Amino acid sequence: MRSRAIESFQDRLERVSLAPLIHTQKTYYLFVFLLLATVAWGLYAYAIQLRYGLVTTGLGDQVMYGVYIVNFVFFIGISYAGALVSAILRLTNAGWRSPITRISEIIAVGGLTDGALQPIIDLGHPERAWHIIAYGRFQSPLLWDIIAITTYLVGSLLYLYLPLIPDLALARDRLGQSASGFKRKIFTVFAVGWQDTPDQRKRLNRAIGIMAIMIIPLAVSVHTVVAFIFSMTLRPGWNSTIYGVYFVIGAVFSGTAVLLIVIAIFRKVYHFEEYIKEKHFRNLGYMLLALLLLYLYLTFTEYLTGGYKMEEGEEQLLTLVMLGKNAPWFWFFVIAGMIVPAFLLIFSKLKTIPMVLIAAVLVVLGMWVKRYIIIVPTLEVPLMPFEFGSYSPTWVEISIGLATLAGFSVMVTLAAKFMPLVSVWELKEEAEKETHHKEEAEGQR
Amino acid sequence: MRKQDVSRREFIKQSAGVAGFLAVLASPMATVLARDKASAGMPQEPADKKKRAWCMVIDLKKCDGCVTIGTVPQCTNACILGHYVPKGQQWIEVYEDDLPGGGKYFLPAPCYQCENAPCVNVCPVAATYHDKDGVVLIDHRRCIGCRLCMSACPYHRRFFNWGEPILPPEAAFAEYSPHYPVPAVKGTVIKCMFCSHLLPNGKLPFCVAGCPMKALYMGDLNEDIASNGKDVVQLSKFLSENDAFRYKEELGTKPRVYYLPGHGQTFGRTADDPRPFVPATWPWGGESGFVRPDGIFPWSETK
Amino acid sequence: MNSKWLLAATLSILLFAVSSAAVLAQEPPPPYAGVKNPFAWNDAGVLSAGKTVYEQFCGSCHGATGAGVSAFDFSSASYSKQLEAKPDSVFWALSEGRITKGMPPYKSTLSEEKRWQVITYIHSLGGAPSTPGPTPAATPPVENGSLTLSVPPAGQTGDPVTFTATLKDGQGKPRTGEKVKFLLLEDFFARGLVEAGEATTDGQGVAALEYIPRRPGEPEVVAWFGKLETRSRIAIADSGDVFYHTEAGIRMPAPGPEIWIGPESAFDLGPQGNAPNTALRLPGGMLSWLWLFVLVLIAVYVTYIVTLYQVLRISTVKGAGATNASLVPRMAILAMIGLGVMVVLMVITGPYSHFHLG
Known part of the structure; x- marks a missing residue:
């Protein structure tokens, strides 16, 4: 028997979670407009880049990778939020995951799409990208990337879609005339005739179970091969065996931080306080702390193994990174991106949500800077007896970089209009389970 | 190795039918095949069809950086003039x-x-590859401009055509081939290719011919012979007797350029000679070598 | 295409005509016009000073005797006459250089005195005999002896041949313990004597050198002892052997030879050196390690398809009344099959790009 309190909980859940699909505030339109304007400006900058070539960027023969590749690593990293966090939590059967899985999967798909675009923007001949399919060499790390990212993107889409089916059916059944015809059609088609029969549930749970296991090795493979693009070269700093693991941990780390920021925003805007609770911030904060310490440890070993031996290139690189031109970036990463967030997270019991959030923002900024520190200074180290290289992005790169961020935001923001942001059916299941436990406990007493 | 090679070739012949089937299966390859037919049948057959193993020997005892004659390094200069090298690149x-x-x-x-x-190993589309003589070529019609090869090259010997290169009008008359990549193609990687358009015709590369000190030798590791255009030497002996080394040999890249240690002493240059070499110049290329926009809007551009 | 060539040819002829006319017509400009050699053409002191300068700065291009391979020939008598008649234009060329022809300017490197010294020396080169190749090292001269060379008439690359030289003194007695040098006159970008090796004469005055030729052709074999020199010819046939083996990477034991199946353009770059075409590639033969990757990929995509099949079954469950409910899973399954095939093809096909191996 269900108690009245739960009934009303479920009604409220449906109302709150479906509200963003039908009611749109003016500020939302303004926000989306601003984002789209940024994207449009980025497209203009890209048109200029297409017309004149990469001469419009600050790149040169020495520092041949810049903002685009930094963003590539960063956004592919963010995508980990998603799948890895939600898959691991699902597999470990952590009940508190239900309200945040959907958002993390949206971040995964958005980050991957955005990240995968970056190398194409970076190409000198983007119109020849099909050469990779027609003439692809399996010996090239770039091909590993293409295959891994494609496979992972498809898997992420599937993993986003599967738990969405019952919620789309809910939207189809409950929204009725309050949603536009276009949206109703989408809900109907994508809900694949979900009627919540036991057979359907069994099949859905089976499919989700397979994908939750599948997505983890895929995610690990993706960031490992992203690291291989760098570590397969004979460059100081890059020529390192630690890179695969380092990138994977870094990706989960930055992904978790981005997830924290995004759930905080959605929680505030769409009043999900009842579902995304302080507990989520606390738990994710602890996860973030653990990952931070792991990343700190890997960073330490990475620099120590290079710095202890002091090969000529490593020496130049470390000088450049710790004392030279890039020192502000590096120390920003160490202090603002690692030490300060660590303390904020350790003492987060004082005021959980703001402290965890500030830590997450700092971590995201720090991790972007860290990717810059990984890519640019290594290229600035001279390979032949000549001067150090230098790099400063031009307006084209900055515009496209901002457009990339805006594009990611737009994907996440628009997703709010086409799917319930919390997994309604999973929350309901959780609530039922809890009531069941309660009733059992009461019955035993 | 040779045995394997033979069986490979036989296998190719035997399985012509399979090849046809596969060509159909891999639909993207169909366009490739069609294009290949169109560009086939170029009449330019080189005079020399031997299998070579081209290498270069650079006698640093003779290289004074052209400071004793007070000019820009003549090898660089000859290369720039010979290949219409875009400004800023020194192959x-x-x-x-x-x-x-x-x-x-x-x-x-x-x-x-x-x-x-390393560059050939990382190229995702085989736009850079070894030809049978061991020269690493770049096909600028294949290159997608990902620059992975540039980041892989531990010698910084690859350059990118960041924009449309500003070249003299004569460059447009050149018949492009990977052996002679003129005019340079925007958005692709470019580098020295040992003047492999000249070698089969018995001509020395521009840099070797242009070196006034005759410090550069072109050699064939297979025939064990090298020449700087004046002397002909037995390569193996020449390398051993002059303590030849290869740059950054410990990287295992096995370069085909050998250096004989020295500091230009043959021409009287002392090690403490303070004269710096004259930086290379390009007769073309405008300000930056490439056409670039003049700010945010495209209606004015710098040439 | 034809008009393009015609245009290029016309343009280059025009350019050549203009430039050569300019050079021929041009008299030395003021600081050089009419200057005369301050030294006498046969001053021995000046000549020896000029020789030093010449060897340091000029010899590398113009050759020790003035008959350089790539540069202007000083060794003809007519050039000496021309130089006597117009020393100013030579002095001009030396000072300002002929950059377009590869001749650098020397006005900053050499003092005026040194420039005239070297011009005086160059004048003395006129009419000197030109012999390419290195001059023999200073060895004790044999006043009147004989050096005979015996060389097999034909050989093959890779097969050792023996050059024997017999050294006798003026009385016809064999000379023992002397070093005879063997050289081959080869034509490789330039014509020059390549040292094949050295051998010491035995009790019969015979010096034998076993030599493994690697270059096909008909070079002249030269034996040298002091000022004695004999020549003989050998025909070396091409055995087709390759003597230099390029290695890249570790050759792992493989279950079979590598398989490459593809169009001709995947195995022949052609005279243009075009990028190789795509072919089916199985390193290690039919039991290639590549299958491992292929299997993993197939497993992944099959899993995707199985997952989507569950979705398809959801849509076909009794009571799932909606029309075209199974549209999404059907399309997705098709897309997944296509993508899977593409990815697998990307793995097992690719261009070969190491034509220098084997």
């Missing part, structure tokens, strides 16, 4: 490096045509 570049006891020596660096070339 053979003379570096000034420190000697352990003070003073400097000069190190002319062409593409090292490594036998275990």
